[in-house]
Amino acid sequence: MIAIMAAAMLNAQGPSTELRDVAERAYIYAYPLVLLEATRGAMPVNRFTHIPQFPRPDSRQVIRPNADTLYSSAWLDLSKGPILIHVPDSGSRFYLLQFMDAWTETFADPGKRTTGTAETWFAIVGPGWTGDLPVHVTRYDSSTNIVWLLGRTQTNGVADYADVRTFQHGMRIMPLSAYPDGEQQFGSALAFGTASGGTPPDRVKAMDSLAFFAAFATALKANPPHAADATIVQQLARLGIVPGEDFNASKLNDDQRRAINEGARAASARVENLVTAGASTKPGWAGFKSTIGRYGTNYMVRAATARFAIGANPPEDAVYLNSSADIAGKLLNGSMRYRMHFDKASLPPVRAFWSVTAYDQGGYFVANPINRYAIGDRDPLKFNRDGSLDLYMQSQSPGAELESNWLPTGDGPFNLTIRLYWPEQPILSGTWLPPALQQIP
Numbered sequence: 001m002i003a004i005m006a007a008a009m010l011n012a013q014g015p016s017t018e019l020r021d022v023a024e025r026a027y028i029y030a031y032p033l034v035l036l037e038a039t040r041g042a043m044p045v046n047r048f049t050h051i052p053q054f055p056r057p058d059s060r061q062v063i064r065p066n067a068d069t070l071y072s073s074a075w076l077d078l079s080k081g082p083i084l085i086h087v088p089d090s091g092s093r094f095y096l097l098q099f100m101d102a103w104t105e106t107f108a109d110p111g112k113r114t115t116g117t118a119e120t121w122f123a124i125v126g127p128g129w130t131g132d133l134p135v136h137v138t139r140y141d142s143s144t145n146i147v148w149l150l151g152r153t154q155t156n157g158v159a160d161y162a163d164v165r166t167f168q169h170g171m172r173i174m175p176l177s178a179y180p181d182g183e184q185q186f187g188s189a190l191a192f193g194t195a196s197g198g199t200p201p202d203r204v205k206a207m208d209s210l211a212f213f214a215a216f217a218t219a220l221k222a223n224p225p226h227a228a229d230a231t232i233v234q235q236l237a238r239l240g241i242v243p244g245e246d247f248n249a250s251k252l253n254d255d256q257r258r259a260i261n262e263g264a265r266a267a268s269a270r271v272e273n274l275v276t277a278g279a280s281t282k283p284g285w286a287g288f289k290s291t292i293g294r295y296g297t298n299y300m301v302r303a304a305t306a307r308f309a310i311g312a313n314p315p316e317d318a319v320y321l322n323s324s325a326d327i328a329g330k331l332l333n334g335s336m337r338y339r340m341h342f343d344k345a346s347l348p349p350v351r352a353f354w355s356v357t358a359y360d361q362g363g364y365f366v367a368n369p370i371n372r373y374a375i376g377d378r379d380p381l382k383f384n385r386d387g388s389l390d391l392y393m394q395s396q397s398p399g400a401e402l403e404s405n406w407l408p409t410g411d412g413p414f415n416l417t418i419r420l421y422w423p424e425q426p427i428l429s430g431t432w433l434p435p436a437l438q439q440i441p
Helices: 002-011 016-040 158-168 200-205 209-222 227-239 254-277 299-309 425-429
Strands: 069-077 083-087 095-101 106-108 120-125 137-141 146-154 172-175 280-282 318-323 338-342 354-359 374-376 389-394 406-408 415-421
Touching (some): 016 227, 016 299, 146 158
Parallel strands (some): 120 137
Antiparallel strands (some): 083 172, 095 146, 338 389
């Protein structure tokens, strides 16, 4: 009956501009689900992949990676029942496990901030499951059967790799039927390596609009919309998209195809450009810290976050602010030299740690001779006599005396992200803001 109604609505389509507008809204709504499927690709399910080192400058699998933590990733399939995860005692080390449904909505984030650092078990449960879990296992419910677990463990430089790897390999993942002695199986350690066939955002951007919506309809079969999405789901029927069914483009006439294509292209452009039109927090910095990770029906912010920082944490765990311009509003370029000055009383107020990372225009690390991609409070920084701090962002070394405070930028356009892990209230309320970069001679 729903399919018949959808077809009738499609055949009764009004002006093509109306269908174009529906297609634009639908693309923005669908984008995170399609992108997550492109990111997941053929990765194994219900297996941990522990990344043993920071991503390289040529890594293209995940956009805007960090150089603060080592990742642990797993793609969960809950269609056959709950998946249980064991985490060893981290010895007070900061870590967090971010669980995202297939729409990139964060529904759980256990770790040092929320559940402590002692040994523990978690159960991830899919929609519609009924049954009993073992005692002392914390339950988290997902609205979709596909779940992305993106774990982060504090890593204080290359010298800290060995201890972090020991913690990572103490994690275990298994179906409920195998609890508690299920054998751990690991996937490939190349999950965040060089992406074949282009990055996931590149592949999605290159998709024909009808292919995009066909992929979306396929993903919808395993990952139903959220309850709050009823309004946009009704609009999807105007395109012939019904949750649980294939998208049949043969029902579209030429005018409808043209309108849908125009709407999808307009939406893609909006997603690509939104990062430069983000909410300004101070000259030179922008971000969406109040909504990241838990979006509700704010589909545009959800799509833009997926495009530029898929897997970004909710603000309670980490706040991200981005800069692509200096205090004068000029775009950052490695041909210039910049200083980022923190007064003693204005250093980032965090309970874990903070860092500033440099990226190229595509959102990936900038190759440099000292292999330094981020700088922050765990580095051996030199403070000024009054307790203030200056960081230097430029392509060439600022000199031996200042090199400890240097973040290489390459010699072309670049941008920055400041990451504030376990931020305190001044950051969450917006009363603390990072200093803008100033050009120096």
